[in-house]
Amino acid sequence: MNTYRYAGAPQQPAPRLISFVIPCYASEGSVALVMDEIRQVVGEKPEFDYQIIAVNDCSPDGVMQVLKEQAAADPKVIALDLAKNGGRHNALMCGCHYTDGDFVVFIDDDLQCPTDRLWDLMAPLLSGEYDVSIARYPKKKQSGFKNFGSKVNDAVATWLLGKDKNLKFSNFSVMKRFVRDEVVKYTNPYPYLSGLMVRSTGRVCNVEMEERERTIGTGHYNFRRSFALWLNSFTAFSVKPLRLATSCGMICAFLGALMTIYTVVRKLLIPTIAIGYSSIMAMLLFIGGMIMFMLGLIGEYIGRIYISLNNSPQFVVRDSYNVPDPETRKKRRSRS
Numbered sequence: 001m002n003t004y005r006y007a008g009a010p011q012q013p014a015p016r017l018i019s020f021v022i023p024c025y026a027s028e029g030s031v032a033l034v035m036d037e038i039r040q041v042v043g044e045k046p047e048f049d050y051q052i053i054a055v056n057d058c059s060p061d062g063v064m065q066v067l068k069e070q071a072a073a074d075p076k077v078i079a080l081d082l083a084k085n086g087g088r089h090n091a092l093m094c095g096c097h098y099t100d101g102d103f104v105v106f107i108d109d110d111l112q113c114p115t116d117r118l119w120d121l122m123a124p125l126l127s128g129e130y131d132v133s134i135a136r137y138p139k140k141k142q143s144g145f146k147n148f149g150s151k152v153n154d155a156v157a158t159w160l161l162g163k164d165k166n167l168k169f170s171n172f173s174v175m176k177r178f179v180r181d182e183v184v185k186y187t188n189p190y191p192y193l194s195g196l197m198v199r200s201t202g203r204v205c206n207v208e209m210e211e212r213e214r215t216i217g218t219g220h221y222n223f224r225r226s227f228a229l230w231l232n233s234f235t236a237f238s239v240k241p242l243r244l245a246t247s248c249g250m251i252c253a254f255l256g257a258l259m260t261i262y263t264v265v266r267k268l269l270i271p272t273i274a275i276g277y278s279s280i281m282a283m284l285l286f287i288g289g290m291i292m293f294m295l296g297l298i299g300e301y302i303g304r305i306y307i308s309l310n311n312s313p314q315f316v317v318r319d320s321y322n323v324p325d326p327e328t329r330k331k332r333r334s335r336s
Contacts, residue, residue, distance in 0.1 A: 015046070016047060016048050016049070016102045017049050018050050018101050018103045018122075019050075019051045019104045019105065020050060020053065020107055021055070021096060021099065021106050022035075022053070022054045022107055023088045023091035023092055023108070024055060024057060024059055025091075025109070027059070027061075027109035027110055028061040028062045030111050031054065031066055031070075032070060034107065034109055035052055035054070035070055035074075037116070038052060038107075041115055041119075044119075045119070051078070052074075052076060052078065053078045053099060054070070054078070054095075055082060057082055057085050057086065057088070057090070063109075064081050068321055071321040072321075078321065078322045078323055079322065080094060080320050080321075080323075082094065082318065083316040083318040084315075086315055089193045090314050091315070093186075093193065094315040094317065096180055098323060103175070104179075104180045105173070105174045106173050106174070111212060112212045113135070114172070114209050114210060117207075120207055121173075123207075124205050125174060125175075125176055131175065131176045131178070132179055132198075133174050133204075133205055133207055134167070134168070134172070134207070135171075136170060136206035137168075137211040138210070139210075139211075167198075167204060167206060173197075179200045179201055182196075182200040187314065189312040189314050259283060
């Protein structure tokens with residue numbers, strides 16, 4: 001005999017969690033507005049919930065005080081205070097370690113990211129077709145120098161990482177949880193987040209949208225920061241630069257051998273000709289410069305290996321606010 005047992009009303013599925021990671025630097029007047037817009041946009045779809053991880057990258061203004069106030073008012077906001085400035089990608093990596101969402105969104109603190117286009121950005125992931133979605137701006141609202149730097153970075157990433165040349169990186173992107181889980185496995189002190197995402201999955205797409213004009217504050221990505229990011233992308237994920245150095249060395253050696261044969265033959269055919277001092281100096285300077293460049297490149301690799309072997313940390317968190325205990329995080333992940 002079958003016995004019927006009342007199971008109660010069917011349970012509603014838990015909302016899918018979106019984790020927003022915001023690296024904060026010199027954004028005292030804008031970061032709270034970014035959080036307000038996130039709440040408003042996510043509130044449009046009740047089947048989703050949000051979590052905000054804001055990382056203070058040793059900002060010189062009062063950003064940390066703003067983050068503490070936001071965390072006190074909203075339990076869904078996690079505020080992290082780094083002990084040392086490490087740059088945007090280190091701050092993003094720090095935030096990734098505290099995310100629990102089904103999706104992780106990277107967004108800047110200056111209101112330039114079009115947060116109102118969040119659902120367009122997430123659409124390729126929600127359809128199941130892609131694992132990472134990145135905003136593509138036809139025209140970036142930044143200086144000519146930064147545009148040039150972005151193009152150089154893109155060319156280097158295309159060559160080194162083997163990404164599609166039509167795929168463009170930007171500051172507004174979203175990835176699935178399994179990509180995040182793969183990204184946080186990288187523990188070396190020189191992270192390049194775009195490279196880590198592309199290395200984890202080939203299902204990456206761009207979504208066209210317009211970047212907003214900057215209305216608060218000024219950009220703080222100077223030449224030193226841009227060059228450091230380029231160097232990370234150049235040396236962190238490929239040995240192609242070393243192979244290029246080997247190829248250049250072989251070419252220089254071959255040209256040097258040809259020049260030697262040419263000089264000897266010319267001297268034998270024309271005994272009275274004087275060997276030119278200028279040509280010798282030009283060759284010495286060229287070959288010497290190439291050798292120094294290659295040694296510097298090899299030294300950069302060796303230095304990074306040495307720092308990595310010394311377990312230099314990507315980031316150090318001085319203070320944290322609203323970070324849930326491990327058991328709570330485990331339950332949250334099992335529900336989503």
